[in-house]
Amino acid sequence: MRAYWELAKSSFRRNSTYRLAAFSGAFTNSVFGLIRASLLLSAISTAGGTIGGYSAVEAATYVWLGQALLAPLGLFGSAELAGRVKSGDIAVDLSRSVNLTASYWAQDVGRAAFDILPRGVPPLVIGALVTGLSLPTTAGPYVLGFVSVLAALTLSFLGFFVINLLSFWVVEIRGYWMLYLVLMNLLSGFLVPVTWFPQWMLDFARATPFPSMLQTPVDILAGRTxxxxxxxxxxxxxxxxxxxxxxxxxxxxxxxxxxxxQGG
Amino acid sequence: MAETKTAAPPAADSSPVTNAKLLRLLVSARLRSQTAYRGSFAADVAGQMVLALTEFVELYAIVHNVPTFGGMTFAQALLVFAFASVGFSIGDLILGETDSMSEVIRNGKLEVLLVRPLPVLLQLMTSDFQLRRVGRLVFALIALAAALFLTDIQWDPGKVALFIITPLAGAAIFGALFVGAGAVQFWLLDGRQFANAFTYGGRYVASMPGAAMFLPLQVFFTFVVPATLVAYAPSLVLLGLDGPAGIPSWTGWLGLPAAVVLWGLMLLLWRAAIRKYTGAGG
Amino acid sequence: MIIEAEQLSRSFTVAERGMGRGWARLRRGARTVHAVREVSFTVEQGEAVGYIGANGAGKSTTIKMLTGILVPSSGQVRVCGLQPVPQRQALARKIGVVFGQRSQLWWDLPLEDSFPILGAMHRQPESRWRPRFQELAEQMALGPFLGTPVRQLSLGQRMRGEVAAALLHRPELVILDEPTIGLDMISKESLRRCLDFERREHGTTLLLTTHDMSDVQRLCQRVLVVDDGAIAFDGPLTGLAEVAEARRTMVVDFSSPLPGAALVLPPGAVHLGAEAEGIRHRIAFDPRQLSAAALLAAVTATAEVADLSLHEPDIEDLVRQLYTSAR
Structure with missing residues (x-):
């Protein structure tokens, strides 16, 4: 257990040296948040108050929580493992006494723990100032939300891990990576809430783990459920x-x- | 560019190397490099098409809930989306490589480019001409055809001209934004994502009906980063619609001049970036 | 005059993170590093110059200033009569540059496909670059792997390709940054032979940085030694050996232990020490005074020799000795 804790800590420290990257990411996520929030609000006002069960302020909250959690949840993924499989360094990882998946997961948790402040807070602050947020006033949603965020983080990590592991069998995973990324972005409810989808797409999305990676923690944290x-x-x-x-x-x-x- | 151009030495007994010939060689080398991994290339093209598809689905998921979105019907919004998509995919195809400028700087590749007798930007354009991005362009052209079929445009010679100019001006605007994004990374080596707000953020804005945005965003993305001039503003003219307060419909004709001005500014920025790298000032 | 450097200096401002804890670490200070200080030297056409020094001594900074990648903080530099940074592209046509660590070849294409592109970049019609390419391919023995994608070449094969690429446009000056690092003996030798031939045949000027003393011995008549950004020595290679009292070392293993005092050594040889309880002895000698064969004869006269090896002085040692003797 100690080894995983150390891995998480060192990953936290490593990420904390890229402050400019964190702040520029927060800037970009906030700009996207502004655009997305204004588009959803405009649609809701045309529709007469709600779409898919979201009122204006709820939709805005949805957008800003999504923009804040995007980076901490690791929805852009990391191709580090695939690189190590390709270079053969994976043999070193496998010969260690720690579990491969758990050691990469611990590092991802360390990264997320750092990202939550510099990348997560700015979009929420801007959202509160520009559109206002509707957040729950009881402790329950936050407690359960924390559990749900942790589960979503792990799911998002495992999803990308599967794609990375494909590199044991295929030479170049970029194409699969791309396909996975765009499907996940859409079906996780990151672009628009899944309840806005036409029924057939909603059914399809719900049959995948993707809504559990973003839609679920965002809805719980916002107190919508x-x-x-x-x-x-x-x-x-x-x-x-x-x-x-x-x-x-x-x-x-x-x-x-x-x-x-095959000897690698 | 700060570089001095010297004339090609006169050829003794064979045809001199023209710019066109050089460009053809560079691009064809790039194309052959990409098809070197054939299986992955197919998956890449498919991935790019699916990417374009999800961008469309994002728009559709909003529009199918409302009769009009930002004052546009689904077909009209599709025209905006298609114009933006065509422009962006061409710009990305030619200059998308500058998006990863920080890596080119970090791994020392830039130094190799600097000791060659060609402008760095030209080498970048041809060093990673991403053919797989054609997948996106193909989808965009299909969307454009569908939008033309579904909308009712009262054609006149001016509108025909605008229709032809629009994708080219869009490609030029996005190309210039990519050049700027590359240049900014000379100062913000870790700040690659900062530039994404204007390139990919610009694409996002360009593909949506501009009237659906907050007024300050309309003004910013029309008169500072001219993203709405790529597709929304010319679509207003073609469809005979009135624009919102921040994007009056006369801006529909500003795409080309905006592209020219933006290129001038971004080339100055690029030149300053190279000068910053060589320590020659700035 | 191919290179004229006068009082060339380059300093960098390096951001430093504060040393405190927590948020105090966010505050950053700045420190000025003088990578190159007032370096002056000239290189004539046809010379072959070794530019040597420890890591971080300022070698690559100087090379960047010569090739137009970096502007000097102060001082003057002209290469092939041009000012490197303002006239970078014009200069690029007159010089060839090989970076040992970075490829200028097209990674995914067969090796031979890089040459038409480079020829065109230098605005040379095929009638001009093609014969030159054939000449270089023959000299470097590129034939067997011309059709192999660059990414699949061994380091030695790739470096031969890199050097051929740098020479394709018949540059007046070739600058090589660590060209032989990590190479096998055969590739090293083939590179050196080709570069030497190039200089003799076409009068091409060579400037190379290296860690390998045998590169310098084989190729250069003149060495420039940099230390801490300043030129510490500029002169013929033999001069460096004199200044540094360069010595070769013979390591001898005897069949049975022998006390060091029992060794009778001819003039010009010095006993450095014994290891392995008197089995292995290290003897330094000055090759100008004493041949290895004569030393060996003297040693075998003393006791039975089981094994032996000879060691050349390496550059780091030479430079270090240069300093201890100069200060």
Whole structure:
């Protein structure tokens, strides 16, 4: 356990040296937030007050929470593991006494812990000033929201990990990466809330783990879901967590076996 | 550019190397490099098409909930989206490489480019002419055809001219924004994402009906970063619609002049960036 | 005169993070680093100059100023009669540059495909670059891997390609930054032979930085030693060896232990010490006074030799000795 804690800490420190990157990311996320919020508000006002169950201030809150969580949740992913598989350095990682998935996850948590302040707070502040936010006044949604954010972070990490692990079998993963990224962006509800989708797309999105990666923690934190529904949504997150975790463990096992047999 | 241009030495017994010939060589070398990994290339093209598709779905997911969006019907909004998409994909195809300027600086590739007898920008344009981005252009052209079929435009010679100019001016505007994004990274080596607010943020704004934005954003993205001039403003003219307060419909004709002015400014910025790198001032 | 550098200096301002804890670390200070200080030298056409010094001594900063990548903070520099930064592209046609660590070849294309592009970049018609390419390909023995993508070449093969690429447009001056780093003996030798031929045949001026003393011995008549940004020595290679009292070292393993005092050494040889309980002995000698064969004969006369090896002085040692003797 100590090893993972140290990994998370060193990752936090490493990320904290890229302050300019963090602030420029926050700037860009805030600009996108302004554009997106104004588009959704305009549509809602034309529609006469609500779309997909979102009032104006709720939609704005949705946008700003999404922009704030985008970077901490790691929705852009990291291709570090694929690079190590390609270079053969993965053999070193596998020979360590720590679990491969857990050690990368610990580093991702360290990164997220740093990102939450410089990348997460500015969009929320700007949102509060420009459009106003509707946030819950009781502690419940925040507690459950924290659990849900942690689950979403892990899901987002595992999703990209699966794509990275593909590099055990294919030479170049960029195409798959691209496909995954755009589908995830759309179906996680990052661009527009999934409840705004036409019914067939909503059904499709709900059959994937993607809404659990962003829509769920944002809705819980905003207090849009009551206690029972929130618990059920976290349950769905945990279910997907189990599925993806089993998937990555299988892939790591067969991938490393392939590595041993073929010598990389 | 600060570089002195010297005339090509006269060829003794063979045709001299013209600019066109050099450009053709550079681009064809780049194209051959890309098809070197054939399987991945196909996946890349598909990925780019799906990317363009999700951009469209994002618009559709909003518009299908309302009768009009920013004063436009679905078909009219599709025209805006298509113009923006065509312009952006051409600009990205030719100059998207400057987006990763910080890596070119960090890994020392820039120094190799600097000791060659060609402007750095020209080498960048041809060093990573990303053919896979054609996938995006193909989708954009299909969307444009669909928008023309669905909308009802009262054509006259002026509108025909505007229709032809618009994608080219859009490509030029995005190309200039990419050059600026590359230049900014000479100062903000870790601040690559900062520039994305104007390039990818510009694409986002350009592909949506401008009237659906807050007034300050309308003004900023029309008169500072001319993103609405790429698609929305000319679409207003073609469709015979009135623009919102921040984007009057006469701005529909400003795309080309804006592109020229923006290129001038961005080339100055680029020159300052190279001078900053060589320590020659600034 | 190919290179004229006069009182050339370059300093950088380096941001430093504050040393405090927590938010205090956010405050940054600035420190000025003098990478190159008032360096003056000239290089004549046809010379071959080794530019040597420890890491961080200011070698690459000087090279950047000569090639137009960096403006001097003060001082004057002219290369091939041009001012490097303002006339960078004109200069690029007259010089060839090889960066040992960075490729100027087209990574995903077969090696031979880089040459038509480079030829065109230098505005040379095919009738001009093609024969030159054939000449270089033959000299560097590029034939067997001309059709291989650059990314699949071994380091030695790639470097031969890099040097050929830098020479394609018949530059007046070739600047090589660590051209032989990490190379095998055969590739090193082939590169050196080709560069030497190039200089003798076409009068091309060579300037190279290196860590490998044998590069300098094989290629350069003249060395410039930089230390801490300033020129510490400028003169013929033999002069450097004299100044630094360069010595070769013979390491001898005897069949049975021998006390150092028992060794009878001829003039010009010095016993440096014994290891492994008197089995291994290190003996330094001055090759101008004493040949390796004569030393070996003297040693074998004393006791039975089981094994031996010879060591050349390396550049870091030479430079270090230069300083200890100069100060």
């Amino acid at each position: 009551d206690g029972a529904l929130s618990l059920a949504l976290v349950g769905v997150q945990l279910l997907w967590l189990a599925v993806l975790l089993a998937g990555t463990q299988l892939m790591v096992r067969y991938g490393s076996r392939k590595l041993v047999v």
